[in-house]
Amino acid sequence: MNRYRYLLRKIGWSVFTILFVLILNFFLFRILPGDPARALVKDPRMKAEAREALRIRFGLDKPVINCFETLTPLKLGDCRVNPLDTQFFIYIKNLFQGELGVSYKTNRPVADILMERLWNTILLIGAGQILSIVVGVAFGVFAAWKARTAIDYGALITGLVAWSLPTFWLGIILLFWGSNHGFPIGGKATPGASTYPLFFQIGDVARHMVLPTLTYIIVFMGEYMLVMRSSLLDVLAEDYILTAKAKGLSNFQILKDHALKNAMLPIVTIIAINLGFTVAGVIQIESVFSWPGLGGAIFEAVESRDYPVLQGTFLLIAVSVILANLLADLTYSYLDPRVQSE
Amino acid sequence: MAIQELELKPAIPASPLTGFWNVFRKNRMAVAGLVMLIVIVIAAVFADALAPYNPRSYEGVQAEDIYKPPSAQHWFGTDDAGKDVFSSFIYGARNSLIVGFFAAFISIFIGGTFGIIAGFYGGWVENFLMRFTDTMLVIPDLPLIVIFVALTEPSLWNIILVIGLLGWTTTARIVRSQTLAVKSRKFVLRARAIGAGNWHIIVHHILPLVMPILVVNAILVISLAILSESTLAFLGLSDPLAISWGQMLNFAFGRGAMSVGAWWALVAPGFGIVWVVLALTLLGNGLEQVLNPRLESHHLMRGRLTVQKEAGETPSRSAFVKTPVVLEVQNLSVEYVNEGKPPARAVENVSFQLHEGEMMGLVGESGCGKTTLMMAVNRLLPSAGQIVGGKVLFNGVDMATASDQELADIRWQGISIIFQGAMNALNPVRTVGDQIAEAIRKHLPVESEAALEARVVELLELVGIAAEHKDHYPHQYSGGMRQRAMIAMALSCSPQVVIADEPTTALDVMIQAQILELLDELRRKLGLAVIFVTHDLGVVAEMCDTVLVMYGGVTAEYADVDTIYNAPRHPYTQELLKAFPDLSNPEKRLSSIPGYPPKLDALPAGCRFAPRCPLAFERCKTELPRLHETGNGHIVSCHLVENQ
Numbered sequence: 001m002n003r004y005r006y007l008l009r010k011i012g013w014s015v016f017t018i019l020f021v022l023i024l025n026f027f028l029f030r031i032l033p034g035d036p037a038r039a040l041v042k043d044p045r046m047k048a049e050a051r052e053a054l055r056i057r058f059g060l061d062k063p064v065i066n067c068f069e070t071l072t073p074l075k076l077g078d079c080r081v082n083p084l085d086t087q088f089f090i091y092i093k094n095l096f097q098g099e100l101g102v103s104y105k106t107n108r109p110v111a112d113i114l115m116e117r118l119w120n121t122i123l124l125i126g127a128g129q130i131l132s133i134v135v136g137v138a139f140g141v142f143a144a145w146k147a148r149t150a151i152d153y154g155a156l157i158t159g160l161v162a163w164s165l166p167t168f169w170l171g172i173i174l175l176f177w178g179s180n181h182g183f184p185i186g187g188k189a190t191p192g193a194s195t196y197p198l199f200f201q202i203g204d205v206a207r208h209m210v211l212p213t214l215t216y217i218i219v220f221m222g223e224y225m226l227v228m229r230s231s232l233l234d235v236l237a238e239d240y241i242l243t244a245k246a247k248g249l250s251n252f253q254i255l256k257d258h259a260l261k262n263a264m265l266p267i268v269t270i271i272a273i274n275l276g277f278t279v280a281g282v283i284q285i286e287s288v289f290s291w292p293g294l295g296g297a298i299f300e301a302v303e304s305r306d307y308p309v310l311q312g313t314f315l316l317i318a319v320s321v322i323l324a325n326l327l328a329d330l331t332y333s334y335l336d337p338r339v340q341s342e
Numbered sequence: 343m344a345i346q347e348l349e350l351k352p353a354i355p356a357s358p359l360t361g362f363w364n365v366f367r368k369n370r371m372a373v374a375g376l377v378m379l380i381v382i383v384i385a386a387v388f389a390d391a392l393a394p395y396n397p398r399s400y401e402g403v404q405a406e407d408i409y410k411p412p413s414a415q416h417w418f419g420t421d422d423a424g425k426d427v428f429s430s431f432i433y434g435a436r437n438s439l440i441v442g443f444f445a446a447f448i449s450i451f452i453g454g455t456f457g458i459i460a461g462f463y464g465g466w467v468e469n470f471l472m473r474f475t476d477t478m479l480v481i482p483d484l485p486l487i488v489i490f491v492a493l494t495e496p497s498l499w500n501i502i503l504v505i506g507l508l509g510w511t512t513t514a515r516i517v518r519s520q521t522l523a524v525k526s527r528k529f530v531l532r533a534r535a536i537g538a539g540n541w542h543i544i545v546h547h548i549l550p551l552v553m554p555i556l557v558v559n560a561i562l563v564i565s566l567a568i569l570s571e572s573t574l575a576f577l578g579l580s581d582p583l584a585i586s587w588g589q590m591l592n593f594a595f596g597r598g599a600m601s602v603g604a605w606w607a608l609v610a611p612g613f614g615i616v617w618v619v620l621a622l623t624l625l626g627n628g629l630e631q632v633l634n635p636r637l638e639s640h641h642l643m644r645g646r647l648t649v650q651k652e653a654g655e656t657p658s659r660s661a662f663v664k665t666p667v668v669l670e671v672q673n674l675s676v677e678y679v680n681e682g683k684p685p686a687r688a689v690e691n692v693s694f695q696l697h698e699g700e701m702m703g704l705v706g707e708s709g710c711g712k713t714t715l716m717m718a719v720n721r722l723l724p725s726a727g728q729i730v731g732g733k734v735l736f737n738g739v740d741m742a743t744a745s746d747q748e749l750a751d752i753r754w755q756g757i758s759i760i761f762q763g764a765m766n767a768l769n770p771v772r773t774v775g776d777q778i779a780e781a782i783r784k785h786l787p788v789e790s791e792a793a794l795e796a797r798v799v800e801l802l803e804l805v806g807i808a809a810e811h812k813d814h815y816p817h818q819y820s821g822g823m824r825q826r827a828m829i830a831m832a833l834s835c836s837p838q839v840v841i842a843d844e845p846t847t848a849l850d851v852m853i854q855a856q857i858l859e860l861l862d863e864l865r866r867k868l869g870l871a872v873i874f875v876t877h878d879l880g881v882v883a884e885m886c887d888t889v890l891v892m893y894g895g896v897t898a899e900y901a902d903v904d905t906i907y908n909a910p911r912h913p914y915t916q917e918l919l920k921a922f923p924d925l926s927n928p929e930k931r932l933s934s935i936p937g938y939p940p941k942l943d944a945l946p947a948g949c950r951f952a953p954r955c956p957l958a959f960e961r962c963k964t965e966l967p968r969l970h971e972t973g974n975g976h977i978v979s980c981h982l983v984e985n986q
Contacts, residue, residue: 017477024481032493147643160627164620166569166588168576169612172595176608179600236640239766246722246761247781247831248753250746251642257780258769259642265771273479280484284573288595298485302492302577310492314485321482337815338770 121293128216140228162222171288272328372628378621448506457517674732703882775812894950
């Protein structure tokens, strides 16, 4: 009973946050001054008909929302217009139909571009996340096990240094090193590889993934290691560990059966809290390695000022992060029996 | 004379700041971070004097200067425009630090304000602010910052503003929880009671206590802001007029440094970012350790080996109970090792014998070494604890020197423990039945899972817990049920000795009585020997056969229960009994013993009870009394006994 209420509360909260992001995404691009579509239709050198055609194409002939004709510059409008005939409503309607506008640069629908790229990002995050958690947790357990020894301090310093590395710079350095050691200099596949057998293609993609994934692991492993170390140290100081020891269990049994699950719980929370950093890291890694994912899309959209792509990417990333957060919350409630009866 | 005066100085009470500095400078991490930070701040402030070239001027730059490797003229080589990388590197420090500090200031201001207001006012204000914070926390920062900067103009101040306005969420959360913790402290309540206004309370009482955490958080926020700025610049969103490390990397990466092998143009700016961020990270982590020191020791750390010294006086032979001895402690002494200080004697020269079916009461105030003694018996001392003398004989095996394998076998099957406050003694993420089954599986041959389950159910029913609770988690149990489950677990491997370490503290009186009754009944039914650690003399009188009274780590008195209650010889026992109500004499005035037991690292020179003893005389202050046997195994450590 309580469990369902907990789930409902979390799901309701995520829906609310997604709505907030949808609204934010709409108004940001109407309030901040930089959108070239609006700049373009104000260009005085353009003929009136051409300007009107552009306005209609970008949907700028309609009021932003009831009472407001435009937001920058602020121009009040009629409050009694049909709400269905405002830019805001059309934006929401298009979203529900999966339309995110058309790229300024390639004239392709943004939704199509993003769908292609989403899977590449998921591939990269999936590999990087799994490996960095495994490596980080393993080192963290080892460091806590050897608490207050040289190994422990070494692990601590390594973790702090890894945390301090700017992701894009580490990527550049690894790329610089890798390109001199036979690794591909970027992209997801060798051009023309699609004509080769599947086995070769998989190997090719894997080869392209080595350096981006390595960057990902180095950057994120440090934090997982530090969190795991301190969490395990806390757990090992708990009374129930003493109980387990008094029961005659060996240190290995205690670690395996009494400490690890409890100490892993904060890792789940950290994964959720860090999703924002994960996104930031992926944007940088994809930019450096020209990986054709969502992060790379942001980099390219900024370079070419391709705003519909930027807007769509932000929306997709934000919604994914919110959903992943929800997933982490639900996982946590499943792992920790105490949450259900909160 | 001058030297003596100098040495006297530390005796003057140090100001809080000096005290802080003394702790701070011992933390190598924090000092390293501070030094690294000072170096880079100096470079940034004196950039005009330190940089050999003007990075904005193209004067004297020639076409062949592009991407020249490091040399005496150009320490870090030259960049894509033939300019000196080292000069740009130094100027880059300036912009990194400006963005970091100003953006962090904005973030800390917003987050701090939100956190304090939410924590202080509570109610709907808190609800609204924290919901908003949670929403902003979930939305990924960097894409949002990129959008803001891309839609406005990438000037230095716009970048500062955007990073600052989006980086406050963690601060708000941390400050709010600290405010909540501080708000209910006594002096805040007192200030409120005497009519201080909200603003006054926030500024004078709450802010000073939130400040340390805010400072540590600010350092982290600065480093995040610097990382954000460099990432933005690398993505091409930087003030074209302000040289920054991220921008240098953007140019080098985008303009062929990679293909011509100009590693210096790529390494130098990144090195600058790592330097600043690492400096701040080390400083922040170090400060955190200084402000919030953690005891980094845990139950799995290797304990110290027993040091065998010459046994002191001859072990006493108690003759209270006529059954065979199962556990015999001889002249046991335990010390806690303190770094940089002499070790603290927690238990000194304690001896007792436990017979089959005997229940021994172990009494004394908190901090008298009762728990240490019991943990030493089972070799479960924390890593700082060390047995420095004596023996613990269990069925002929000396626990003090037993191997890991011998210990693992004797624990639970030979000697089990009912821990106090059973909430934390049970693992919260495993079911109670599972935790009981685990002990059985470890020590006894298990024929089948069904037999094991039947045994768990049998044990739970023995302590009055219905079988269906087997698969519940500890938090689903009431306090009394948890304590019963702990008893069931302690009995699961049919031990010969059970140590009950204050098994009823924190339970209400009815439950206490039930649990004690249960324990007594089980002892009689199963023939257990029990050591009952408690403050409650009433329970001891009712249930125990023998009593060991401890004070300041030593045996004060050891005798059978009748002797202790009817003819106590040690003033401490006598005083303890005065503090305990007597049903046969309801007129009795209860009195407590003034003062506290001695601290283990500051034991008095003579008898440890002397400072509080109403009968103390000169000799008590200088000489620790021997253990006197006054006949029939009654042991007393008091000079008065000798005189009589």
